[in-house]
Structure formats: C-alpha cells, structure tokens
Amino acid sequence: MVVVWSSLAEEQLNAELDYYEENANPQVALKILDMLKVATDRLATFPLLGFLIEENPLYRVLIEGHYKIVYSVEEDQIRIAFLFNTWQDPSRLTAFLGK
Numbered sequence: 001m002v003v004v005w006s007s008l009a010e011e012q013l014n015a016e017l018d019y020y021e022e023n024a025n026p027q028v029a030l031k032i033l034d035m036l037k038v039a040t041d042r043l044a045t046f047p048l049l050g051f052l053i054e055e056n057p058l059y060r061v062l063i064e065g066h067y068k069i070v071y072s073v074e075e076d077q078i079r080i081a082f083l084f085n086t087w088q089d090p091s092r093l094t095a096f097l098g099k
Contacts, residue, residue: 005080012083039064043078
C-alpha cells in the first residue's frame with residue numbers, strides 16, 4: 001500500500017517543522033520528520049497497526065512520540081488525515097473527529 005498525506009496533515013506537519021526550526025533548531029525538526037516518516041512508512045506494511053477510534057471508526061490512530069497520526073485505510077492506500085501534537089489543545093483533535 002502507498003501512504004498519502006492529506007493537505008491538512010501536510011499543513012500540520014509543516015507547521016510543526018517550522019515551529020521547531022524557529023524555536024529549537026533545524027536538527028530537532030529533522031529528527032521529528034524522520035520519526036514521523038518511519039512511523040507512516042510502517043503503515044504501508046502494517047495498515048492496522050493503529051487503534052480504531054470509537055468516536056469515528058473510519059479512522060485509526062498511531063501514536064509516535066508525542067504525536068497522534070490519524071489515518072484511514074482505503075482500498076489501495078493509507079491516507080494520513082490529521083497530525084496531532086499531544087502537547088496542544090485536545091479540542092482540535094476532538095473537533096476533527098466530530099466531523
């Protein structure tokens with residue numbers, strides 16, 4: 001299976017990387033990018049690795065570090081729908097899942 005990031009998830013990833021580049025250093029941003037890339041690449045082989053979300057069973061969640069990677073398993077692809085930093089306001093994630 002192929003892993004595809006939604007435009008929203010890409011925006012969230014870029015915002016995280018920008019934050020760490022500006023407030024920590026570029027090496028931290030690269031480390032986070034590598035960690036998330038390895039995690040999402042695993043989904044191509046093990047699409048059911050994450051747990052189902054009770055509130056919205058169309059999505060699964062894979063936890064990597066302090067991130068929740070919200071994704072769906074579709075016919076021929078894994079679609080990364082939302083990237084959530086658990087150090088942020090949880091209402092963002094709840095609002096997304098309530099869609």
